[in-house]
Amino acid sequence: MARFTDKVVLISGGARGQGAAEARMLVAEGGRVVIGDVLEEQGRALAAELGAAARFVRQDVTRLEDWQEAVAAAEAMGGLTGMVNNAGIYVPKPLMQTDAELFERHMRVNQLGCFLGMQAVVPAMERAGGGSIVNISSTAGLRGSPGALAYSATKWALRGMTKAAAVDLAPKGIRVNSIHPGPIETDMVKVWSNEQRAVRLAQIPMGRIGLAEDVARAVLFLLSDDSAYMTGAELSVDGGASL
Ligand SMILES: NC(=O)c1ccc[n+]([C@@H]2O[C@H](COP(=O)([O-])OP(=O)(O)OC[C@H]3O[C@@H](n4cnc5c(N)ncnc54)[C@H](O)[C@@H]3O)[C@@H](O)[C@H]2O)c1
Structure with missing residues (x-):
């Protein structure tokens, strides 16, 4: 059975x-998904591709009202049992080039967004009888990452927030785990110069940049009952980059 x-x-x-x-893989395995994003055109196109099992909602993760709408959309499709705190921004600057505005922008999207998201889904997950929250951190939340002070601050925060929430929510039957991707071939890393990309690649023992599907498989594991006894865990998906 799926x-x-x-x-x-x-x-x-x-x-x-x-x-x-993750949305494509979940639907292929029989699930239903609500896709939230500020990118309306791409979000609607993806939902249309996936058909009745998917719905797009315009959602800015820094806005509590948007979370409430996204949760309501999910509950309209059935009981909400899974959530992936995946939205993030990455504007890499070293410490001495990071101003307070850039620091706060990362905190609002990557960290406050995750906090609001966890809070927003808990009542719905309780109504559904439990659930699984997956927070997308990074190898930048496991070790020092070059030239990305503000981003790193938020990804370390997610790692800690995951463990604190895991303890708080365990009695409610809600599991919370973090995933730590290494460099993954998505739009996010298009900011790198060829030289920066080569430096990252040289740090990966498995010798390749990851694919979105590499991370998605691990996310589905943590969302599924296959990981029923895991909470507060951190799972690296990085070809060994954090070793
Ligand atoms: N690509 C990598 O190398 C890498 C490595 C480690 C961790 N990550 C993390 O993985 C997650 C997914 O990133 P990705 O690689 O798919 O990159 P991506 O840029 O393609 O995806 C990030 C998504 O978040 C959305 N987003 C940004 N701000 C938002 C907001 N305020 N509200 C709602 N949505 C917002 C973007 O529109 C985009 O669709 C992020 O949390 C990122 O930090 C990425």
């Missing part, structure tokens, strides 16, 4: 990249 029959999953930042790969 692992996600009768499951509804909300994916923030799901219009493209890793979130879109």
